[in-house]
Amino acid sequence: MHAIDGKAIAKKIEDEIREKAKDKEIKIVTFVVGANEESLLFADLKDKACKRVGIEHEIIGFDLIKQEEFEKEIEKLNEDEHITGINIQLPLPKDLDYNRLVSKIDYRKDIEGMHPLNLGNITLGKEEILPSTPKAILRIIDNEKLSLKGKNAVIINHSKIIGKPLAILLLNRDATVSVCHVYTDDIKKYTIKADLLITATGVKGLINEEHIKKNCIVIDAGIKKENGKIYGDLDEKAAKKALAFTPVPGGVGPVTIACMLENALIAYEKIHK
């Protein structure tokens, strides 16, 4: 058993980006709407990460904004040649249509990898700009030197941001992939056979030692706040049983931010070629 050091992986990625970003005028924008605590926290983490690697970052905040106006703001930034990357901080207020907003971003500037063209390219096997969390999970798998071909991978999450694109990315690497979620009758039937388990439910301690086999690698992208502490989906005994696991905090989180920075570099290169 060992805990995977997400901070160390993130640092390595950030060191590379800092080097590559040196002579480039990269400037990214994060839109934050509604100023809820979670959005502001993430936007702030992005801001600090940008500072660390020398990427300029602007947070554009709205208390309230209508769909149409928001789309116009995005179009302005698409045309602004000083802006090389755009991302919309989630969660958004419910009256805003995220799909339509993200589709408005110039796909080359889409540093969250959520533009349909970028997502569709993944299905075609053309991996260019990837959604940050799935990309971070791939990085962690690479870091463990785990070959995915023929491996039994189980994902507990079927959102458009994590589970769906991740399933395709793992299939691109010839893993056998099962995707479970809240409507799955008995997740244990799936998880117990996993060589690789990726869980992202936000249910504290959902995965206990009975859910996993020995030698399973568990990547925990779940986040649950309770009394000021942050918990993942994996409980302590399960973590001990696993061959390797990502702790929460300090696992997937920092790597996700680093992967977003790497997307900012890729976006810059797409625009300038």
Next chain:
Amino acid sequence: MHAIDGKAIAKKIEDEIREKAKDKEIKIVTFVVGANEESLLFADLKDKACKRVGIEHEIIGFDLIKQEEFEKEIEKLNEDEHITGINIQLPLPKDLDYNRLVSKIDYRKDIEGMHPLNLGNITLGKEEILPSTPKAILRIIDNEKLSLKGKNAVIINHSKIIGKPLAILLLNRDATVSVCHVYTDDIKKYTIKADLLITATGVKGLINEEHIKKNCIVIDAGIKKENGKIYGDLDEKAAKKALAFTPVPGGVGPVTIACMLENALIAYEKIHK
């Protein structure tokens, strides 16, 4: 046990299209390169289907064509307002890059549903133009009045044309989805638990009665020619054990062609709105 009548489902779809296409000038083009037997057969089936529903269809054939030239031909048709739908018949000669070709098609005219923007929209949950075979499979499931929520679906195929988009489509409907393929260690471990099994391998008789549980619905999109006869992936005894199954031929095939025609109608409407 009952065999699902793909021809009847296709006829129903075609009857609807014929009615809707009546007052519209729909014209689609199928590109065929290399003139191998399989390509010509499929192009001919599309041609006959178009005639049945009153859609104009042109087959543009090349013995040999370079990537660049092919892309230019596509661009010409994108700009031609009389052409409302374009599709590239597979298989293609190996020197041609299908991903790049399909990305060149105006996504609104992409009646095979393989443009990355159309594929990516599926991941976002926006289902507009769907790849024909996965779309046909959804139609067959609907026709069986099978609710997918919480069901255990297993797909044996992880291609960009069938398995990957189908996995996302089934996840959009809250099925638990497992995707197996040639690198899967033991497919039986997965298939035996399936409420819904979709197989598309082209390995004659791959699925026998030991692979499936009673009450499983099996959709067989496999095609294997042997001595002039066509076989699916499912053997006879398995077909008898299943709650319902699609025969080969006469199952998924005709519905797929009908779904391509329906895409032609959707494409027409996208262009004219």
